[in-house]
Amino acid sequence: MAVFTTVPEISAKDFISRWPAGAFRSITPIASGIENTNYFVDTDTGRWVLTIFEKLTDKTLPFYLSLMEHLGEKGCAVARPLRTKNGDLFDHYDGKPAILTNRLPGEDGREVTAPTCASMGETLARMHLAVQDFKLWQENPRGLAWWIETIPRILPIVPADIRSGLAHELQAQIALQGGEAWKALPAGACHSDLFRNNAKVSDIGTGHERVTGVFDFFFAGCVPFIYDLAVTMNDWCTDMKTGEFIPEREKAFLDAYAFVRPLSGLEKQMWRGVLCAAAFRFWVSRLSDFYEPRDAALLKPHDPEEFRRILVNRQVCDLYWPEASTD
Numbered sequence: 582m583a584v585f586t587t588v589p590e591i592s593a594k595d596f597i598s599r600w601p602a603g604a605f606r607s608i609t610p611i612a613s614g615i616e617n618t619n620y621f622v623d624t625d626t627g628r629w630v631l632t633i634f635e636k637l638t639d640k641t642l643p644f645y646l647s648l649m650e651h652l653g654e655k656g657c658a659v660a661r662p663l664r665t666k667n668g669d670l671f672d673h674y675d676g677k678p679a680i681l682t683n684r685l686p687g688e689d690g691r692e693v694t695a696p697t698c699a700s701m702g703e704t705l706a707r708m709h710l711a712v713q714d715f716k717l718w719q720e721n722p723r724g725l726a727w728w729i730e731t732i733p734r735i736l737p738i739v740p741a742d743i744r745s746g747l748a749h750e751l752q753a754q755i756a757l758q759g760g761e762a763w764k765a766l767p768a769g770a771c772h773s774d775l776f777r778n779n780a781k782v783s784d785i786g787t788g789h790e791r792v793t794g795v796f797d798f799f800f801a802g803c804v805p806f807i808y809d810l811a812v813t814m815n816d817w818c819t820d821m822k823t824g825e826f827i828p829e830r831e832k833a834f835l836d837a838y839a840f841v842r843p844l845s846g847l848e849k850q851m852w853r854g855v856l857c858a859a860a861f862r863f864w865v866s867r868l869s870d871f872y873e874p875r876d877a878a879l880l881k882p883h884d885p886e887e888f889r890r891i892l893v894n895r896q897v898c899d900l901y902w903p904e905a906s907t908d
């Protein structure tokens with residue numbers, strides 16, 4: 582259920598006329614998604630996506646929307662907010678912020694192959710190159726500061742047998758992220774939640790699958806680029822039943838990424854710790870969603886165990902690294 586705010590046809594026609602998107606034809610609810618209200622909007626210029634934000638506010642949106650616009654201007658395959666006729670990045674429906682974005686072609690990226698991973702790797706590297714001149718800054722909303730605040734709160738309510746693992750990895754990450762090497766990693770504004778359900782893929786089943794675009798930037802923040810790479814690969818390249826990387830996906834993803842944005846010796850040295858950080862982020866957020874749900878109506882928690890398994894695997898597994906690096 583993804584329609585929390587109902588937009589009747591009659592108000593849609595008036596509301597959509599605030600954007601230079603052409604003459605309104607119809608509006609259709611989108612059934613998936615759990616955070617925001619999403620509709621397809623058809624006009625005489627094509628199909629658009631209307632998103633009405635149920636939680637994000639006027640204050641928090643500009644970073645995310647400016648990032649999407651910046652990436653779009655640089656030619657990256659992303660959902661891009663259309664500015665209103667007044668030149669604004671968003672308007673309001675029923676008092677809630679709302680945007681209109683281009684509708685990305687393709688299908689859900691849930692079933693992936695090595696070619697899909699190669700395409701995602703290339704797309705991600707292009708996004709990382711494109712933000713090098715992006716001026717806005719925002720801390721990772723689910724980064725170390727959030728873990729330090731959240732873990733003491735959830736520790737007494739999570740199963741006893743995972744408490745020491747949580748506390749141990751938090752200490753390891755405080756040491757890692759407080760160090761000079763972490764701070765020296767190339768960094769910038771990143772999606773930071775680029776799971777398969779936040780991308781569209783075309784040519785499925787042909788062996789030449791291609792990512793047509795990514796969306797849902799609403800956990801974006803400024804992080805090391807290889808942290809974003811680790812978040813994305815931990816989802817796209819993993820066998821979720823075991824937590825292990827699927828070797829052909831891991832290699833395809835990293836080779837394609839490094840071909841566009843060569844990786845450095847420092848990034849290689851930090852890779853295992855960063856993969857653990859990326860796994861830990863979702864273990865902690867899923868535990869928090871599961872054991873201290875904020876709004877049961879809006880949140881269907883994902884399985885925290887998947888990311889505990891990934892973390893345990895990344896702490897010790899053999900890791901592939903592309904041959905050529907910049908130093």
Ligand SMILES: Nc1ncnc2c1ncn2[C@@H]1O[C@H](COP(=O)(O)OP(=O)(O)OP(=O)(O)O)[C@@H](O)[C@H]1O
Pocket residue numbers: 583611613614615616617618619630660661682683684685686778779781796797
């Ligand atoms: N720009 C877009 N182009 C095509 N489809 C889109 C676009 N934006 C959203 N969608 C579709 O709408 C669905 C819901 O969007 P999204 O995943 O952002 O929902 P949400 O509720 O905001 O977030 P969550 O991922 O937390 O559930 C997606 O699965 C996708 O199919």
Ligand SMILES: N[C@@H](CCO)C(=O)O
Pocket residue numbers: 774776800863866867883
């Ligand atoms: N992608 C996240 C949900 C949104 O941050 C997860 O699967 O836990």
